[in-house]
Amino acid sequence: DGGITQSPKYLFRKEGQNVTLSCEQNLNHDAMYWYRQDPGQGLRLIYYSQIVNDFQKGDIAEGYSVSREKKESFPLTVTSAQKNPTAFYLCASSMPGQGQETQYFGPGTRLLVL
């Protein structure tokens, strides 16, 4: 089945620790995205990548880093500089084009700080 997978489903981070969230897609999509969602809120864009080896900051990139070495993978690292990392993290992908493509989302990773 084609789709987007995120792992792990739940992740616990200790103070001062970096953690990496995985996102893989087999949809052959060029573009990938990372969003953060806080309770009762909408999604906010962290980083996006429209092509391999290239990515741009979204609205709330501080304290996060990404890489895009392969088309199908877009891992997100939550660094110790992110002071309030507890949130639901969602990865998405799309095939850019004429403005009518849609984003497909993974099931999400819930990050909790111990």
Next chain:
Amino acid sequence: DAKTTQPTSMDCAEGRAANLPCNHSTISGNEYVYWYRQIHSQGPQYIIHGLKNNETNEMASLIITEDRKSSTLILPHATLRDTAVYYCIVSMDSSYKLIFGSGTRLLVRP
């Protein structure tokens, strides 16, 4: 900031039509209207999108007013599984950025 305004919550009876409104009075001529929904603790799911004309697919219908300043998402026969938060988004190109507001929390009652 989100470019759309939606009611915070709505409810409807199972089997009846659910009509979810959205105001987007500042929409520009080349911006599409997208609808996504998010069932609790899951990733958002694309429902439908449109530019000017009304659209229908297997999930829903989208009615866009002639002046494009508002739209309505219609779920023709709501089921309990349609209980979710519904997001109305305007975007020139969904491959760049989707700005999610707080959405409408739809509760389908048995």
